[in-house]
Amino acid sequence: MAHNTVTLDQPGSEIQAEIANSPLRVSYGKLMMWFFLLSDAFTFSALLVTYGLIRYSHPAYDPEIHGAVFQFSTTYWPLPEYVFAGVPFLHGIHLPLVFVGIMTFILILSSVTMVLAVEAGHRMDQADVEKWMLWTILGGIAFLSCQAWEWTHFILGEGQGTVVKDFVNGQWVEKNVIGAGLKENQYGPPAFADLFFFITGFHGTHVFSGVLLNILIFYNTTVGVYARRGHYEMVEKVGLYWHFVDLVWVFVFTFFYLI
Amino acid sequence: MAHTEVNHGTGEVAKPQTKRIWQVFMILSAVTALEFIIALGFDWPHGLKAAIFIGMTIVKAFYIVADFMHLKHEVKVLIWSIILPMLFVAWLLLALLLEGDYMLN
Numbered sequence: 001m002a003h004n005t006v007t008l009d010q011p012g013s014e015i016q017a018e019i020a021n022s023p024l025r026v027s028y029g030k031l032m033m034w035f036f037l038l039s040d041a042f043t044f045s046a047l048l049v050t051y052g053l054i055r056y057s058h059p060a061y062d063p064e065i066h067g068a069v070f071q072f073s074t075t076y077w078p079l080p081e082y083v084f085a086g087v088p089f090l091h092g093i094h095l096p097l098v099f100v101g102i103m104t105f106i107l108i109l110s111s112v113t114m115v116l117a118v119e120a121g122h123r124m125d126q127a128d129v130e131k132w133m134l135w136t137i138l139g140g141i142a143f144l145s146c147q148a149w150e151w152t153h154f155i156l157g158e159g160q161g162t163v164v165k166d167f168v169n170g171q172w173v174e175k176n177v178i179g180a181g182l183k184e185n186q187y188g189p190p191a192f193a194d195l196f197f198f199i200t201g202f203h204g205t206h207v208f209s210g211v212l213l214n215i216l217i218f219y220n221t222t223v224g225v226y227a228r229r230g231h232y233e234m235v236e237k238v239g240l241y242w243h244f245v246d247l248v249w250v251f252v253f254t255f256f257y258l259i
Numbered sequence: 260m261a262h263t264e265v266n267h268g269t270g271e272v273a274k275p276q277t278k279r280i281w282q283v284f285m286i287l288s289a290v291t292a293l294e295f296i297i298a299l300g301f302d303w304p305h306g307l308k309a310a311i312f313i314g315m316t317i318v319k320a321f322y323i324v325a326d327f328m329h330l331k332h333e334v335k336v337l338i339w340s341i342i343l344p345m346l347f348v349a350w351l352l353l354a355l356l357l358e359g360d361y362m363l364n
Binding site for chain 1: 269274275276277280282283284285288290291293295298299305308309312313316319320323324326327328329333334336337340341344345348351352356357362
């Protein structure tokens with residue numbers, strides 16, 4: 001520890017010196033968070049590129065060939081607004097993309113409360129950081145709960161099901177499938193459900209670990225760790241991660257649900 | 260644990276500056292709402308819709324990264340260290356969209 005009276009009197013001056021001496025004007029930890037997020041962005045890009053490639057290697061639904069009324073079939077890629085049309089407590093009512101819209105809104109809102117926590121950290125306002133971190137954690141848990149419902153709904157399925165052809169012991173057998181698994185599903189080609197599980201699952205894992213990190217930061221804030229340290233940079237670093245999770249959802253929402 | 264003692268001598272907590280944050284929130288919500296209206300209310304060709312959605316997604320991504328993640332206020336070298344590698348991903352996407360057809364035939 002440097003025996004410098006300025007350093008001892010002002011907690012937080014240490015990190016200010018680190019930032020001032022860094023060529024990129026950020027602390028080491030924050031820079032590494034940025035590069036981690038960049039690598040994570042590559043992973044998600046790869047998943048979405050894979051989605052695009054597999055999707056466009058399947059035929060698209062064409063009303064002139066497949067019939068004017070859209071029906072699920074393994075021969076073409078499903079229209080997402082017909083797959084994701086359920087809302088809790090409103091069973092059987094066709095509400096396309098409404099529930100995903102609610103999830104998107106929850107995640108954007110929790111991103112806002114996270115920036116508010118970071119802003120409060122800049123002002124060294126411990127009470128405000130606690131308040132906004134708590135809202136962010138609640139938002140994250142709400143999103144995960146919505147996703148749990150959506151997965152359940154997707155796996156259990158709805159309606160009459162779809163006739164799927166399967167190659168068993170050297171011959172083709174037809175059977176009715178309701179819901180979705182990794183091998184077959186009622187919505188479309190097997191790869192559709194596989195990609196749904198992988199991409200939204202990978203994103204959900206990120207949300208889950210984000211919630212755990214947020215809880216850790218919230219705890220540290222309440223016991224005054226950052227107040228004693230003299231800065232709330234940990235809130236900023238975890239905030240970066242949390243915004244990234246929101247950012248990824250914006251892309252998943254577009255590529256998986258809208259297009 | 261009294262948090263007044265950590266406020267660098269002033270003893271008072273500064274007023275929050277949250278105008279810009281709520282402004283960005285309104286933009287993000289408005290763009291998302293517009294996406295919904297276009298997705299469900301208009302019977303445009305698939306390619307046109309896809310192009311509009313991707314454009315709107317990039318607008319939302321810009322506001323999240325620039326304002327929420329504060330990248331706008333970092334030094335130029337850091338901004339480019341993050342944006343440049345992502346531009347290569349965009350290049351890959353564009354290349355696949357334009358020429359990926361050959362792979363399937």
